[in-house]
Amino acid sequence: MEFRRLGRSGLSISEISFGNWLTHASQVEEETAHACVRAALDAGITTFDTADVYAGTKAEEVLGRALEGHRRESVEIFTKVYGVTGPGPNDRGLGRKHIIESAHGSLRRLKTDYVDLYQAHRFDRTVPLEETFLAFADLVRQGKVLYIGVSEWTADQITRGAALARELNVPLISNQPQYSMLWRVIEDQVVPASEREGLSQIVWSPIAQGVLTGKYLPGSQPPSGSRATDDQGAKMISHFLRDEVLTAVQDLRPLAEEAGLSLAQLAIAWVLQNPNVASAIIGASRPEQVTENAAAAGKKLDADLLASIDKVLEGVVERDPRLTVTP
Secondary structure (H helix, E strand, O other), X not given: OOEEEOOOOOOEEEOEEEEOOOOEXXXXXXXXHHHHXXXXXXXXXXXXXXXXXXXXXXXXXXXXXXXXXXOHHHOEEEEEEOOOOOOXXXXXXXXXXXXXXXXXXXXXXXXXXXXXXXXXXXXXXXXXXXXXXXXXXXXXXXXXXXXXXXXXXXXXXXXXXXXXXXXXXXXXXXXXXXXXXXXXXXXOOHHHHHHHHOOEEEEEOOOHHHHHHXXXXXXXXXXXXXXXXXXXXXXXXXXXXXXXXXXXXXXXXXXXXXXXXXXHHHHHHHHHOOOOEEEEEEOOOOHHHHHHHHOOOOOOOOHHHHHHHHHHHOXXXXXXXXXXXXO
């Protein structure tokens, strides 16, 4: 495993992070979830990403139990706040009440006194940005949060947030967007803004919800038990399940084989070639998936290979910055 600094901070994180969206307390049993976490630790992964809304707060509980007994200083635990966590009108968004209460709930579920990175899961247009960042600043000064990040914020939102963070002396160091060979919407605006403001990307879905593993074939039904057959996962993957996309992915297979990589490893290594990407988040329903995907760390793709990938995927790559996920 190799490590990169997150933004302009002193925090080093593993190039591959382990995330538990759609898996822990949802698609896989707890014993398997614990086995995946152990496989991640065995592979040298030290960075674990979750969110309070994953599996209705239960994913945080599973991760907390899975890491229990492991030396706290040896791992980086990331979580997020924004989504609905209860029935009340204040059980959502980036208002002060929800941020503070959600942080305390996350700490309790994760069985820790602090989180290394606390992320605004989306931008909240209904709350003054000053209120949001003042709540974050208080959590930082209380020692409950070490660093602040955002997720799926636009370039303008990142710029505004960074200015306020500087004013309040809040260490805003990261953005967590979707990013893959097929989904490059951050490259035109978000990455330049992040570089300017001192943020790195921690990217999710580097294998495009599993499409870049090559298991989805053009003209065929999705494999049973795959992300495409899960109610929530199917919504995220549907725009990739076009025959022209699936055909292009199959055409990447010879390039991966020539590089000595699986298709999934090629996809993960590809996002890590972007110098603004600090880590790629992988998920897994089996320990062997963790082991395979973690092997993408440290792989260097030469310019000819990168050009060949672009040629194969020409016409199916999404680049429109307006598609950044934001309410």
